[in-house]
Amino acid sequence: MEAPGGTWMALNDNKAGMEGLDKDKINKIILEASKGSRYYESELKKEQKVNQRIEKMLQYKELITQQQLLRAQEQVEKMAADLERGRCLGRVIVHVDMDAFYAAVEMRDRPELKDRPMAVGSDRMLSTSNYHARKFGVRAAMPSFIARKLCPDLVIVPHNFEKYRAASTEVREVFSEYDPFFMPVSLDEAYLDFTEHLRERQGWPEARRTHTPRTETATAEGRGVEEGSQGDGGSADLSLVLFEDDPVSPPGPQGPAEPVVFGTGAEEAVREMRFRIEQRTSLTASAGIAPNMMLAKVCSDKNKPDGQYCIPADRQAVMDFIQDLPIRKVSGIGKVTEKMLRALGITTCSGLLQQGALLSLLFSELSWHHFLQISLGLGSTHIERDSERKSMSTERTFAEMSSAEQQFDLCRELCRDLAQDLQKEDLKGKTVTVKLKSVNFEVKTRASTVSSAVSSEEEIYAVARDLLKIEIDTASPHPLRLRLMGVRVSGFLSSDDRKSLQKSIVSFLQSSRPPGDTPLPNTAPDNPTPLSGGAVIQTGMSLTARPSKPGRSAREGQSFFQRAEAQRLRGQAGRGEEREGEQGEERGGVSSCSLQQGQAGLTCPICFQQQESADLRSFNHHIDQCLSAGPAQSHGQGGNLTLFNTHLDMCLNQDVLQELGPGPLSHNASVTASTEGKGTPEPCQSAPKPSSKNKRCGSPTLPSPKKAKGLNPRNTIDRFFR
DNA sequence: GCGGATCAC
DNA sequence: TATGGTGATCCGC
Numbered sequence: 028m029e030a031p032g033g034t035w036m037a038l039n040d041n042k043a044g045m046e047g048l049d050k051d052k053i054n055k056i057i058l059e060a061s062k063g064s065r066y067y068e069s070e071l072k073k074e075q076k077v078n079q080r081i082e083k084m085l086q087y088k089e090l091i092t093q094q095q096l097l098r099a100q101e102q103v104e105k106m107a108a109d110l111e112r113g114r115c116l117g118r119v120i121v122h123v124d125m126d127a128f129y130a131a132v133e134m135r136d137r138p139e140l141k142d143r144p145m146a147v148g149s150d151r152m153l154s155t156s157n158y159h160a161r162k163f164g165v166r167a168a169m170p171s172f173i174a175r176k177l178c179p180d181l182v183i184v185p186h187n188f189e190k191y192r193a194a195s196t197e198v199r200e201v202f203s204e205y206d207p208f209f210m211p212v213s214l215d216e217a218y219l220d221f222t223e224h225l226r227e228r229q230g231w232p233e234a235r236r237t238h239t240p241r242t243e244t245a246t247a248e249g250r251g252v253e254e255g256s257q258g259d260g261g262s263a264d265l266s267l268v269l270f271e272d273d274p275v276s277p278p279g280p281q282g283p284a285e286p287v288v289f290g291t292g293a294e295e296a297v298r299e300m301r302f303r304i305e306q307r308t309s310l311t312a313s314a315g316i317a318p319n320m321m322l323a324k325v326c327s328d329k330n331k332p333d334g335q336y337c338i339p340a341d342r343q344a345v346m347d348f349i350q351d352l353p354i355r356k357v358s359g360i361g362k363v364t365e366k367m368l369r370a371l372g373i374t375t376c377s378g379l380l381q382q383g384a385l386l387s388l389l390f391s392e393l394s395w396h397h398f399l400q401i402s403l404g405l406g407s408t409h410i411e412r413d414s415e416r417k418s419m420s421t422e423r424t425f426a427e428m429s430s431a432e433q434q435f436d437l438c439r440e441l442c443r444d445l446a447q448d449l450q451k452e453d454l455k456g457k458t459v460t461v462k463l464k465s466v467n468f469e470v471k472t473r474a475s476t477v478s479s480a481v482s483s484e485e486e487i488y489a490v491a492r493d494l495l496k497i498e499i500d501t502a503s504p505h506p507l508r509l510r511l512m513g514v515r516v517s518g519f520l521s522s523d524d525r526k527s528l529q530k531s532i533v534s535f536l537q538s539s540r541p542p543g544d545t546p547l548p549n550t551a552p553d554n555p556t557p558l559s560g561g562a563v564i565q566t567g568m569s570l571t572a573r574p575s576k577p578g579r580s581a582r583e584g585q586s587f588f589q590r591a592e593a594q595r596l597r598g599q600a601g602r603g604e605e606r607e608g609e610q611g612e613e614r615g616g617v618s619s620c621s622l623q624q625g626q627a628g629l630t631c632p633i634c635f636q637q638q639e640s641a642d643l644r645s646f647n648h649h650i651d652q653c654l655s656a657g658p659a660q661s662h663g664q665g666g667n668l669t670l671f672n673t674h675l676d677m678c679l680n681q682d683v684l685q686e687l688g689p690g691p692l693s694h695n696a697s698v699t700a701s702t703e704g705k706g707t708p709e710p711c712q713s714a715p716k717p718s719s720k721n722k723r724c725g726s727p728t729l730p731s732p733k734k735a736k737g738l739n740p741r742n743t744i745d746r747f748f749r
Numbered sequence: 750g751c752g753g754a755t756c757a758c
Numbered sequence: 759t760a761t762g763g764t765g766a767t768c769c770g771c
Contacts, residue, residue, distance in 0.1 A: 417766070
């Protein structure tokens with residue numbers, strides 16, 4: 028999905044599809060509609076702040092001496108040389124982006140929308156628009172009332188996420204044939220590593236690269252008649268084979284459903300993938316091919332819609348491409364950064380390189396390293412799957428709310444929703460954050476970290492309520508006039524915490540064994556208060572057990588069975604509407620439970636008798652029975668317990684799963700290992716990711732941050748601009 | 750750990 | 759009349 032963009036209030040002409048209305052006219056309409064509104068005033072204020080930041084930066088720049096600059100220049104050059112040495116051109120990275128995804132899905136399913144300007148969204152805000160509407164200046168993240176002013180005939184279609192998810196699933200199935208470990212960014216976007224595919228593809232016979240177009244009548248709507256009103260005329264007339272890549276003969280002109288043969292090179296392979304996506308979904312995709320993710324992402328935008336662009340694996344080609352590339356095109360450089368850099372006279376990537384020394388003196392280390400990498404056309408060459416989530420939140424915008432009572436009610440409601448979401452992923456966190464936005468669009472967040480992780484409505488609300496109360500009391504006697512409230516939970520238990528809890532569970536289970544049995548040497552030493560049997564029994568009684576009280580140790584709020592269920596559900600449902608929990612399908616889940624589930628059903632960990640039903644709920648019920656009957660009932664054998672321990676390990680701990688070594692997960696495991704920075708035997712190191720969570724630079728070819736810091740600790744003067 | 754900002758989608 | 763929701767990260771305290 029295209030980013031909102033826009034330079035403050037004005038229209039962002041960054042993107043394609045701006046042929047219709049006069050840009051000035053569009054901007055005028057937007058301004059007219061916005062002027063005087065609280066939103067507008069707030070935007071002005073924000074802009075002022077940025078301007079001040081820039082002012083400070085420029086003032087500081089004046090203080091920089093020639094000598095400082097020379098020293099900095101040296102340092103930057105050294106760093107650039109190091110980066111250059113680590114440059115990797117050996118991988119073929121592809122970024123795929125579906126064209127106007129939501130809008131395209133709606134148009135596919137409702138052909139009458141096809142030649143009308145339309146957008147997908149709510150009454151208040153648009154998610155995306157079709158290319159027809161874009162000519163009017165109607166864009167993603169635009170409020171609907173402005174869109175209607177720009178284009179009175181605009182049709183606004185409400186979201187239908189089920190459909191988008193379904194389409195996305197189909198697209199991803201195609202992706203996985205080229206890279207089973209592709210990295211989804213959102214429903215409509217992904218990075219793929221084509222390197223392996225291309226290696227294999229070299230030996231493929233033509234037949235394996237031949238695809239027959241679907242006939243027009245194959246599906247309900249078909250892809251309809253492209254009227255070629257947009258872009259480069261759609262892809263109905265696939266002129267695929269006239270590309271350089273492969274000498275295969277073109278199909279006869281307009282032959283009915285003539286098979287299409289694709290070449291063996293990167294561009295042909297990507298063309299083939301896009302062709303298959305369109306055949307499969309009647310949706311078009313754009314793609315970028317490049318030696319790294321940063322470049323691939325920029326490339327996919329270049330020939331949008333329904334096009335692709337390739338930067339060959341050649342240093343000069345990369346540098347040529349980078350030369351005049353506007354910095355704003357690079358993912359991670361947003362409105363504010365662009366403006367700050369523009370104030371320094373930098374608008375293109377080559378400018379970043381030329382002004383490297385200056386930037387190293389004006390920006391934080393992380394920032395100027397990032398800039399330097401961009402300026403050299405470097406980026407990550409390894410595609411890592413999503414890491415574990417770090418927070419979960421829910422927030423809502425509403426008509427002005429000033430009554431404290433209502434605010435507390437709403438807060439509770441948000442906590443309830445959030446608790447439900449947390450439970451779906453079986454998460455507990457220690458930090459609760461409340462977000463408030465006033466009717467003047469001023470945003471405040473207030474956080475509190477508690478000693479034991481929370482996940483239930485009551486637990487979260489207990490914290491959130493206090494935070495909210497402080498704000499209300501502080502503002503008193505004035506009421507808080509809110510337009511938005513949100514609640515977030517973060518600080519999730521680490522996998523180490525999970526391990527320790529899982530050991531605790533095991534030790535609990537041991538405690539229910541008859542005396543005389545030697546206990547497993549498994550008790551968590553770092554958990555001074557192992558779970559009391561009562562606690563587990565209480566909270567583990569059933570899947571509908573009420574939330575646990577505060578003050579308990581980690582994760583005990585849910586039984587193992589609840590968690591197994593949660594994990595299973597996780598494998599089916601995504602995380603959210605737009606950004607899904609992608610790796611759910613590949614990791615863990617019920618598949619790892621086959622150890623016990625297998626043919627006959629599940630084995631009860633208490634009585635060690637097989638249960639017929641594989642249904643977790645009834646199984647859980649059985650456990651309840653067993654537990655109520657008391658430990659005296661249990662008569663397990665050591666063998667079974669060991670087996671069960673193993674099972675617990677597998678089900679409870681995804682890290683353990685990965686450590687289990689080769690197998691379907693080995694790729695993941697190796698990726699994880701390499702990102703740990705423990706020496707990467709790979710031919711290509713992942714370029715140090717600027718915005719990576721890893722503070723240290725992953726590549727051994729990089730100078731240590733320490734060195735840079737020691738050189739000029741005061742270099743980082745971002746704070747002067749704030 | 751907290752809070753404000755920035756960014757992506 | 760009227761400008762979203764979710765998640766991540768960075769920076770300076």
